[in-house]
Amino acid sequence: MKKALLALAVTSVLAACSSTPTEETSTPVAQKTAAPVAVAPAQPMVKEPVTVSLYPAKGVGGALGQRTIHYAFDKYTVTDEYMPVVDAHGDFLLSHGAAKVTLQGNCDERGSREYNLGLGQRRADSVRKILMAKGVKDSQIETVSFGKEKPVNPGHNAAAWAENRRTDIVYQGE
């Protein structure tokens, strides 16, 4: 009598998908795989292969030692305060053509998750634009938005929110 209404289950479809980490399929593909397994946790995902390990040492002094750009609420413009940081990483990327960065845009917990996903993308893109204007190659930069999903400070106050509104500059292989 107490059995579940529905047998919900998860297959390893997404894991199969992740084994081709090359690049985005331009056409969505309906995946078909083996019979479903009852309420299985998601399969471990295959991470993208790391090809380059070239990055400024963390803890170096000055602007190059900073990896985070912060923003005002609902804003994505890089303010003057953070231009030296972006400049320093731009110079590093220009002089190290094999180095690659992922710019990770993030937001505070307020407002809708989807709008924040768009806003985080804008934040990452705003840094990307400045880097590219300096001459950094497109192939050296990736952007991703985590919206409000990955706060560095789990608090629910103005100080936590200010910390969480950010673009993180993450070097590949770091």
Next chain:
Amino acid sequence: MKNNLLVFIALLLALIQVPVHADMTLEIVTQGAQLTPIAVLPFAGDGVGSHQLSAVIAADLKRSGLFDPLDTRGVSPAPADVEGVNWDTWQAQHANFVVVGNIQEEPATHHVKLNFRLVELPNRMAHLNLSFDGSADQYRMVAHHAADAILENITGYKGMFSSRIAYITQHGSAHSLKVADSDGFNEQSMLNTNEPILSPKWSPDGQRMAYVTFELNRPMVVVQTLATGVRHVVARYKGSNSAPAWTPDGRHLAVVLTKDGHSQIYRVSIDGSQAPERLLSSGGIDTEPYFSPDGQTLYFTSDRDGGPQIYRIALSDLRGSPERLTFGSNYAVSPRLSPDGKQLAYIQRDGGAFHVMLMDLATKQTQPMTDTPLDESPTFAPNGKYLLYSTQDGGRGVLAIVSTDGRIRQKLTTQTGDVYEPVWGPLQ
């Protein structure tokens, strides 16, 4: 004077605690509403304890915030029909209605059949004489269907109990997409992952769920069939893929892609047979698409005029200028249409707080539905009479419900972790 007023309001509040299941507690606050006393008698042939169908029906009616189910546990033996009812007992307790009936179990087919009558007091007028049946492991859903019939007969509200809800739970980095009956029972995990999950959306037939998962490190849109667990990728283009919204025919999704730059709204087919079709073009963030129930109008959030606001545009005139619907705040997001298409629920920032708002689309009049600071993701019950949303309580994400007339409030509290992104599914 002011103190007297506060005391008066406090007296109008009926506070009821209902255990939903082991992990979730439901608190109902009804303000200024008349509760209808109703005696749901134990059914002849029913099980015992909390698994009684009569108890499920009574709990549903209580959760509506409109009924005061009387204690019927002492009724023994359970009458099989109206002949066995001790009417004087229930009339003495001012019951307006009595529910009486019996349950037949068919061992061969594992089916249960509930036959019941709804009788009004004091004139003992029969309102309903109905039967519902289902497989034994769906006995709760049989009770929910009966509760829906009782609710509709007495209040005129359409059904809502025989539906399911979906939501995300999070404990640390452990995220789960869960589905449960609308009363919180039969909770099932559809997906467990250490990466974020967003925006679950029921297909119109309730058989599939579209959602956003970060399992491959950046957001993509997948559709999962509930009964089989099979899922397939609907959008995994360069950049971000998010904000799925079903077309009413269940064949397409509007999604938000950044493959051509910033967040813009596209339409993709569920079967992947067509390339994404860009629906709108703006210089800003366009997101949170939502189709009107008739499929003719697209509602969405955009910051094209500065801060995020809610717009709509006819799908027959996508090159036209979208109509802006929200004014009076610099931040309005998350448009959701009522099932009849006449009301718009959304989130608005007022000062530092984010509230659930309700707009009558005919008059454009708006009213705040909540006064808590960090509300998100409103979603209408299938009958349009309640809004489920997420909010914060003690620093944790919890779910809450408010009736669209603002008089009935419920808070669903879990023991640990966060719950968010609720979405109410269609009737079963």
